[in-house]
Amino acid sequence: MARIFQAKGRPADKPLLVLVDSLAMVDRVAGEVPARARRLMERYWPGALTLVLHAHADLPTALTAGTGTIGVRLSSHPIARAIVAALGEPVTAPSANPHGASGARTADEVIAGLGNRVELVLDGGPTPGGPASTVLDLTRRPAVVLRAGSVVPTPEDLEG
Numbered sequence: 001m002a003r004i005f006q007a008k009g010r011p012a013d014k015p016l017l018v019l020v021d022s023l024a025m026v027d028r029v030a031g032e033v034p035a036r037a038r039r040l041m042e043r044y045w046p047g048a049l050t051l052v053l054h055a056h057a058d059l060p061t062a063l064t065a066g067t068g069t070i071g072v073r074l075s076s077h078p079i080a081r082a083i084v085a086a087l088g089e090p091v092t093a094p095s096a097n098p099h100g101a102s103g104a105r106t107a108d109e110v111i112a113g114l115g116n117r118v119e120l121v122l123d124g125g126p127t128p129g130g131p132a133s134t135v136l137d138l139t140r141r142p143a144v145v146l147r148a149g150s151v152v153p154t155p156e157d158l159e160g
Helices: 002-008 023-029 035-044 078-087 107-117 155-159
Strands: 017-019 049-054 069-073 134-137 144-147
Touching: 002 107, 017 078, 023 035, 023 069, 035 049
Parallel strands: 017 069, 049 134
Antiparallel strands: 049 069, 134 144
C-alpha cells in the first residue's frame, strides 16, 4: 500500500478502496454490511458505485487511513473482476494516475503519468472514460454522497 501512495503522490490520509468479486467478499472487509448496503449492491453492482462501510477491525490502518471505514466496489470491467477472482482476495484499486490528475484512459496515459513508479501496466484496452464512480458513505444516516459520479442515488437509496 505504501508503494501505491508513493507512486500516485497520494496523501496518506486518503483511504484506498478495494474491489471485490462478490457480495460474499464484502463480508471479509466490512465489519457490518447493513441491509440497505445489500440492496444497493444488488441494484447497482457490478458498476460504478463505491460504498463506504464500517471496516473490519483487522484491516491495515494504511488502507483505511485510520477512518475505520472501507470503500468497496464490484467493478463492471471484466479484467478487474477476473484479477480479483483469480487472486481470491479484495484488491486495492485507486485510479491509475497521479493524485489530482485527470484519469488515464489508456496504458500509454498511465505510463506517461506514473512512469517508472510502477512495475507493470496491464493493457486491457482503452477505458470508456466518463464520470468516476459515485462514492456513497453508508456509515451515516441518511447516506452521504462523498463524490458524485455516474451512479445517481435516489432519495430512497440515501434514506435506506
